[in-house]
Amino acid sequence: MSDKVIIFDTTLRDGEQSPGASMNIEEKLDAARQLARLNVDVIEAGFPIASEGDFEAVRQVAAEIRDGRAIAGLARATNADIDRAGEALKDAVSPRIHTFIATSDIHLQHKLRMTREQVIERAVAAVKRALEYCDDVEFSAEDAARSEMDYLCQVIEAVIAAGAKTVNIPDTVGYSTPMEYGTIIRTLKERVPNIDQAIISVHCHDDLGMGVANSLSAVMNGARQVECTINGIGERAGNAAMEEIVMAIATRGDIYGVHTGIVTTEIARASRLVSDLTGIVVQPNKAVVGANAFAHEAGIHQHGVMANKQTYEIMTPESIGLPENVIVLGKHSGKH
Ligand code: KIV
Ligand code: ZN
Numbered sequence: 001m002s003d004k005v006i007i008f009d010t011t012l013r014d015g016e017q018s019p020g021a022s023m024n025i026e027e028k029l030d031a032a033r034q035l036a037r038l039n040v041d042v043i044e045a046g047f048p049i050a051s052e053g054d055f056e057a058v059r060q061v062a063a064e065i066r067d068g069r070a071i072a073g074l075a076r077a078t079n080a081d082i083d084r085a086g087e088a089l090k091d092a093v094s095p096r097i098h099t100f101i102a103t104s105d106i107h108l109q110h111k112l113r114m115t116r117e118q119v120i121e122r123a124v125a126a127v128k129r130a131l132e133y134c135d136d137v138e139f140s141a142e143d144a145a146r147s148e149m150d151y152l153c154q155v156i157e158a159v160i161a162a163g164a165k166t167v168n169i170p171d172t173v174g175y176s177t178p179m180e181y182g183t184i185i186r187t188l189k190e191r192v193p194n195i196d197q198a199i200i201s202v203h204c205h206d207d208l209g210m211g212v213a214n215s216l217s218a219v220m221n222g223a224r225q226v227e228c229t230i231n232g233i234g235e236r237a238g239n240a241a242m243e244e245i246v247m248a249i250a251t252r253g254d255i256y257g258v259h260t261g262i263v264t265t266e267i268a269r270a271s272r273l274v275s276d277l278t279g280i281v282v283q284p285n286k287a288v289v290g291a292n293a294f295a296h297e298a299g300i301h302q303h304g305v306m307a308n309k310q311t312y313e314i315m316t317p318e319s320i321g322l323p324e325n326v327i328v329l330g331k332h333s334g335k336h
Helices: 025-038 052-064 079-088 105-112 116-131 149-162 178-191 211-220 242-251 264-278 299-307
Strands: 006-009 042-046 070-076 095-102 136-142 166-171 199-204 225-228
Touching: 006 199, 006 242, 025 042, 025 052, 025 264, 042 052, 052 070, 052 079, 070 079, 070 116, 079 095, 079 116, 095 105, 095 116, 095 166, 105 116, 116 136, 116 149, 136 149, 136 199, 149 166, 149 178, 166 178, 166 211, 166 225, 178 199, 178 211, 199 211, 211 225, 211 242, 225 242, 242 264
Parallel strands: 006 042, 006 225, 042 070, 070 095, 095 136, 136 166, 166 199, 199 225
Antiparallel strands: none
């Protein structure tokens, strides 16, 4: 059996950080129910200290989704944030506190105004405090992709020793490339002595359109959790799109050699729901879930798919929960 890649959905947290994408609690609960139908492994429901609404959303999602999948709340590496996340998750069946602090020099100097040593101390203290609330603690090294490699290794070793079960290596600003990002993951596996005691997670933003490619490169180099959002919504240009990652892994098992637990036939419904709830329209040519993703207009293609769908379809519309492909009769269709 191939390795499983854990799907950590952050539509309700990073996705909701898309300009104009705010959802109220009822809407977040609707989305969370659909994420459960999709069978994501982790639902990041919000950032409890950010607002009363986020706190309530995390609390209510944890109260509603009680089937054992993890419900995560985000917290900066401060006592106040972690205590608030712990409080929001206190009745969850499988709570996860996700704590983070930046590790790149640019963030340390200009945002945190902390030394590297201070950041390590803070990260370790945050993990230990989160462990007072739950066993399942994830640590993120914000802006990891722009962090100095030796320092990143030291931080990751320290937080694993402190008890983090998942270590997330975000490309916070979508700056990396598939080759470079894969190398970061491989280097962590080679150099961090206790890396086997944690799952390596990746979290890629899409500023240069590389979010999905970077995530998949990380999987090929040993990452076993991918953080992503439905329709790729998220801060700025968005996050890696869940449907693209899941269908790439499903379609190209020969290359990736891993699997996910996602019920792919729920993908189309999830995409429509998130678009309706957030008002963010899915572009027609979007991979997997765009209106044209299974539409054929060129006559040669129509002829091909009518003879055998595999001529121009590498996955079926049914596999993502659509009834059938669409033959568009347009000027490219020809007479045949
Ligand atoms: O992009 C990022 O670095 C984040 C972290 C909080 C995980 O969203
Ligand atoms: Zn992010």
